[in-house]
Amino acid sequence: MGEQANSLESSSLQQGKDLVTWLTKTFSQIKLYSLDHPNVRQFIETLSEKFGAYFAQNPVLELEVTDTAFFLEDKKVHEETQLIRSLPFLFYKDGVTKLSFHEGLTREELIQFFQLLEKVSHLPPEESDIVVSLWEMDFPHIDYLAPDEFLETKIGQETRVAPYEVSTESLQEGVIQLTPEDLAAWQKYLSQQKETHPEEGSLSMELLGEEELLPPTAQFQLRREESERLETLIQKHRELSQEEETIHLLVETIYLEEKIQPFTQVLQSLSSLIEETLAGGKITVAAHALDHLLDLEKEFKKTQPEKLLYLEEALRRLKEEKLIPLLRESLEKMTTPDYESLFHILEFTGPASLSLIGHFIDTYPERRFQEMAGNFIQKIGHQNLPLLLEIADDRRERITLTIIRTIAASDDPRKLSYLARFLRSHNLRLQLETINLLSSLPEAKAAKLILPLLDDPQLEVRQQAARALMRLQQPQVEEDILHRVQDKSFLRRSLTEKKALLSYLFRLNTPQSRNFLKDLLKKPWWWSPAARLNPAIWLLETLKEEDRLEVENFLNEVGFIRNRKIRRVFQALKNKLKLLSSSKPNREEKRDDEE
16 A cells, blocks of 8 residues: 555656656747747647646645756756756746646646746846736736745755764864775775786785875865866966967957058957857957957057047947847856956946846856955946946845945945935845944934834834944934833833933933933832833943943932832942942052062
8 A cells, every 4th residue: 555655656756747847848948939839839738738637636736946946745856057047046036935836727827827937037137026927917826935034145055954964073083984894895905906016016904004094185185266266267278279369360450450441341350259259158258359459449549549430439339239238148158257357348348237247146156256246336336326226126135235335335425315225125134234334324314314213113123223323323313212212112122222222312421311311210219110110220231331430420420219129220230330440440450560
């Protein structure tokens, strides 16, 4: 009976895998042709039949979605590691973690589903959102799961648990303990080596007793980053070696040719070479040829102004019309990414390439690429901050964090207005980072922008806002904060919020704020309810973390406290401060004696 159940389960899984394979093949056909093409119609017809056969055994096909794969019943049933071609990535990039097809799915619904996929796949990443599109279509037999807490940083970082355990303590001992089976195999190998290569001497069984088995060459093994960098340099050399002679010949002809017509023809040939090599994924060659063109431009400004106009027009066409569309295609074809050459070309194209950078940041998570992209964005931002706002997006956390930090570090007088846009972000991390950055700007407007967030429904946002206002110490919001502390809702705030707001009032040190804090300690009577006592206790807890001398002066000004509980905590704090005051000089005297 158990074997029969396992057989049915295995059959169902294989049927599901075949169905998913056909689903991805149908989508590939649609990208090559159109939905009206006979081949595509036949694929959809077959796919619809396969769904019908699957639903005869199972009511639902529920797929788990990762950046590169579909899983069915925890088994991988489809994988595509090239993200640009990956159907799973089309869903995963916008937060879909489960995709389900239910019994009753019709051929017409499948066609509408593929129409949606085709439309989304052709949109730029910054304009597409498959979750929104699925929600708008509201398919009766297709649904999905897209958790709110989804972060784009998870893309490309799927991790699987190893099916074994490794003892780090054993590894750190530097000793390999062979199993009896492995030891026997090693001894057999040594015997064979001795018989076949007697002239090499005996490797000897003594090797097994040696403490150091690590070959000397292992000391010189490259780190992963060094290895990748070396591979990039080798690949650049290979590419340049093949094209260098052609480039140099064209450049030399452009420089020496005196007649305009042949000059322009050769100039067009070099421009075409840049386009063709870029289209073929040879970014290194394209960047090298572009460098020569830019050098010629500098030279012609000094020596051959009659050629300069034609050269500037060629560079303009490359910059404004040709390079950006080719760059996306080029990077997808590169076997060994050459990020230096890529960013050299991007810097030439300037701000127009920002939207392309947004796409690349989501696609290439390598640290070196991310750092170079961040530097490029900052460079563009220093020239024109509003351009950065055009590519900022809640779903693109990496690039938007870089944009927010660039804005905060700039000298632009409008930066507060720009940052205010991110205070209502739907991405919590972006929102918290914006509050934190505003708290480093000592301006009254910054405090007024943060103030409404004290009433935000999210606890993390309220706490961050309270801490930011405490750091800013802007008197312009004193009345608003006093009102919030006096309000009954203050009792329901978290301890972090309470202490931050009380700390703000204490550090502000205005007559109004100090009198209010003194009243918190003095006004409650011995019969006062806990609601009247708690603010005083919270204040005394807050004062433990403030400047000692400031707190001592404040406590000495308070006077008589009616409530016994408050008075007991108050006195304990005074005694503690007094002890600290008396011990400090003793430590200084001891240090002087030692000197």
